Amino acid sequence: MLFNSLDFAIFLPAVFILYWFIFNKNLKAQNLLVLVASYVFYGWWDWRFLGLIAFSTAIDFLVGIQLDKSEKPGNRKILLGISLLVNIGLLGFFKYYNFFLDNFISAFTILGMPIKANSLHLILPVGISFYTFQTMSYSIDIYRKKLKATKDWVAFSAFVSFFPQLVAGPIERASNLLPQFFKRRKFNYSLAKDGLRQILWGLFKKIVIADNCAEFANTIFSNSENYQGSILFLGAVFFAFQIYGDFSGYSDIAIGTSRLFGFGLMKNFAFPYFSRDIAEFWRRWHISLSTWFRDYVYIPLGGSQCSKSRQIRNVLVIFLLSGFWHGANWTFIVWGALNALYFIPLLLRDKNRRNLETVASQKSLPSFREFIAMAGTFLLILFSWIFFRAENMGHAIQYLTNLFTPQLFAVPDFSGFPGMGTLLVLLFVFILVEWKGRFGDYGISQIQFHPNKIYRWSMYLLIIFIIDIFGNTNEQIEFIYFQF
DSSP states (O other): OOTTSHHHHHHHHHHHHIIIIISTTOHHHHHHHHHHHHHHHHHHHHGGGHHHHHHHHHHHHHHHHHHHHOOOHHHHHHHHHHHHHHHHHHHHHHHHHHHHHHHHHHHHHHTTOOOOOOOOOOOOOTTHHHHHHHHHHHHHHHHTTSSOOOOOHHHHHHHHHOGGGTTTOOOOOHHHHGGGGSSOOOOOHHHHHHHHHHHHHHHIIIIIIIHHHHHHHHHHHHTGGGSOHHHHHHHHHHHHHHHHHHHHHHHHHHHHHHHHTTOOOOOOOSOGGGOSSHHHHHHHSSHHHHHHHIIIIITTTTTTSSOHHHHHHHHHHHHHHHHHHHOSSHHHHHHHHHHHHHHHHHHHTTOTTSOOSOTTTTSSSOOHHHHHHHHHHHHHHHHHHHHHHSSSHHHHHHHHHHHSSGGGGSOOOOTTOTTHHHHHHHHHHHHHHHHHTTTSSSTTGGGGGOSOHHHHHHHHHHHHHHHHHHSOOSSOOOOGGGGO
């Protein structure tokens, strides 16, 4: 079920009414409703994969209980191994089986020993990369004795399948989300209002920014051999805002929806395109995944508390894993490697934690130095996004070859792209709104503090009007991260 669909527009109010008006006096009944609603939400896409998420849930639920009971280090390692093996095994089979098989065949063919093997026609279960990481972190935290296992199957299952963030995150930690299923929840009007406000902004980012950018980005990337460098540059810019508007828009809707039901999810984006270096970007982009790799891979490898050579190794590992997590394609691995190469010079000069505060924290505009730093960081990110978006490595190289020509600096020819000028204006306005709201949790969060009620409601109505006029409301376009 898509957030930007009529189905969800009916589903959400129905669940909300049942949750607060029918089951509001019984916490276990509320949790059961959340569980049932989550399975309906997920099964709307393909009911056949409900068994997969139920199986993953059952394994980690039982492993968690046994880990709590066992004190023998050997037994505990075996139990954790079962959790990791099942989750990584499921993820590896559905997401990477054909990738490894194809590369295995290619390697033997190059060596002069061609082999025959049939690939499988697998459907990638939506959200599998997200909920497997969520359940794995639960087992790992119990193994580390940072968390006690729960014996409430309904609460745990609802935690794993919680419908607002099930298919595209944020990747929640059990230490944050799971305890919220055991606390009695009372309807909070202010929290619900803020949730609706964030949902509105998330829909704007998805329907107006991301979906319109997708139209031009898809056309330009699909026919990149036919366009001049300046148009290819705009294609990369459009994709940059497409993926940001799409993914952060999903996170906004997920967090806002959770607030309607009295739950708090972690922040997943913090205005990443205003970053002054690549390290700051990764502290602000897909925060739930970045911190997951930090806590469960980077720090166990030694983190930054080791020699520089080992630190470099650790950085390469987490960025390559991050790239591979996104998809079974060499383009994603190269994208991860590029970001590692951007990051390593900062690490070597101990500059990777230099920009911890929000840019221009005491000013309305950035300094010239800050502006140049943001522009330079954005261009580096833009370059890496080309690999992320390309169909394969050959496409990426061809795109870059046509991009870096003297025509890169030519005036773009908009004649074949009706509506592109309007979109560029919308992007400019969007950037201004995000800049003004960069100290909040999301772009328009600060509107609630404006003393004039007429101004507040005028802004909300204006956003709705823009969504109606400029939004791609006739076509339900899936969120990009559904494929990951």
